[in-house]
Amino acid sequence: MRQLLWRAVPAMAITLAASGFPVRTSAQTRDSAGVRTVENARPIWTDGERLQLAPTPRLTIGSTGDSAYRFSRIRGVMLLSGGRIAVADGGSLQLRFFDSAGRFLVARGGKGTAPGQPQSMGLVRRLRGDTIAIGSGLSTLS
Numbered sequence: 444m445r446q447l448l449w450r451a452v453p454a455m456a457i458t459l460a461a462s463g464f465p466v467r468t469s470a471q472t473r474d475s476a477g478v479r480t481v482e483n484a485r486p487i488w489t490d491g492e493r494l495q496l497a498p499t500p501r502l503t504i505g506s507t508g509d510s511a512y513r514f515s516r517i518r519g520v521m522l523l524s525g526g527r528i529a530v531a532d533g534g535s536l537q538l539r540f541f542d543s544a545g546r547f548l549v550a551r552g553g554k555g556t557a558p559g560q561p562q563s564m565g566l567v568r569r570l571r572g573d574t575i576a577i578g579s580g581l582s583t584l585s
Contacts, residue, residue, distance in 0.1 A: 504530070504545040511539060528542075531575070536561050
């Protein structure tokens with residue numbers, strides 16, 4: 444059944460494209476010396492859909508000279524329950540936790556060979572609840 448479905452998907456896509464199905468795009472495609480070039484003259488979103496940064500930050504972490512607020516190679520930032528924030532710092536190989544106001548709470552991890560001390564920080568993902576997985580190699584997960 445799954446194999447039959449995967450064979451039908453390309454045929455459905457071609458049928459929709461050939462039927463004049465409306466597509467929101469402003470892109471023009473042209474060929475330049477055998478190289479396909481796509482030029483977007485304007486964005487596909489309207490002014491009401493455009494995303495903008497707030498004029499002032501909602502939260503600032505790292506405005507002091509304290510080493511707990513200095514980062515190197517940030518691998519991920521996660522919002523946890525109760526408004527806490529976890530920052531995965533790839534330079535120190537630590538997870539640093541901050542409260543909802545951006546104040547430092549605690550650091551966990553660090554390079555080492557003990558449990559919970561990764562050798563690298565290649566993958567950082569938030570799992571169910573407040574569980575954070577750190578991949579430090581092909582077969583090592585903290």
